[in-house]
Amino acid sequence: MHMVRQDCGSCHGMRMTGGLGPALTPEALAGKPVESxxxxxxxxxxxxxxxxxxxxxxxxxxxxxxxxxxxxxxxAAR
Ligand code: HEC
Structure with missing residues (x-):
């Protein structure tokens, strides 16, 4: 989880609310299948x-x- 924040956060934001990459919050991902x-x-x-x-x-x-x-x-996202 630490790695997710550090490595993914550099593009998706430390709180996964987006940056270079799109937001990865539950709201933003709602309806997308976990497999994809x-x-x-x-x-x-x-x-x-x-x-x-x-x-x-x-x-x-x-x-x-x-x-x-x-x-x-x-x-996240709080
Ligand atoms: C170099 C920047 C960068 C890093 C680092 C990065 N991402 Fe991304 N990510 C992006 C971009 C840009 C997109 C949007 C791709 C597109 O346009 O379809 C994306 C898309 C995604 C998506 C799809 C979102 C959707 O709405 O379908 C997921 C899930 C995701 N990233 C997870 C991660 C995870 C987990 C990590 C860390 C292991 C990570 N990303 C690291 C740039 C990054």
Whole structure:
């Protein structure tokens, strides 16, 4: 979770409310399937600055992060 804040926060904002990348708050992600979010985290999105995290995360970890984002980070967006 610390890594999510540091590494993802540099683009998505320390509170995941957006920056270079879009907001990753539960409100912003509502309705998006966890599988597609996990795939975006794992593979990145070609043609955008969103990098893939394959070298640093397992598919399971990407899935876990996607689920955390959907549920809301413990102290995010408050
Ligand atoms: C270099 C900047 C950068 C970093 C670092 C970064 N992202 Fe992104 N991310 C982006 C951009 C830009 C997009 C939007 C891509 C697009 O236009 O479709 C994005 C999109 C996403 C999406 C899809 C959002 C949606 O609404 O579909 C998710 C989920 C995501 N990022 C999660 C993460 C996570 C988790 C991390 C850390 C492991 C991370 N990102 C790190 C730039 C970044």
């Amino acid at each position: 979010l996990a795939a975006t985290i794992y593979h990145g999105r070609p043609g955008t600055p969103m990098p893939g995290w394959r070298s640093m995360l397992t598919a399971e970890e990407a899935h876990w992060i996607a689920q955390q984002l959907l549920d809301g980070l413990p102290d």
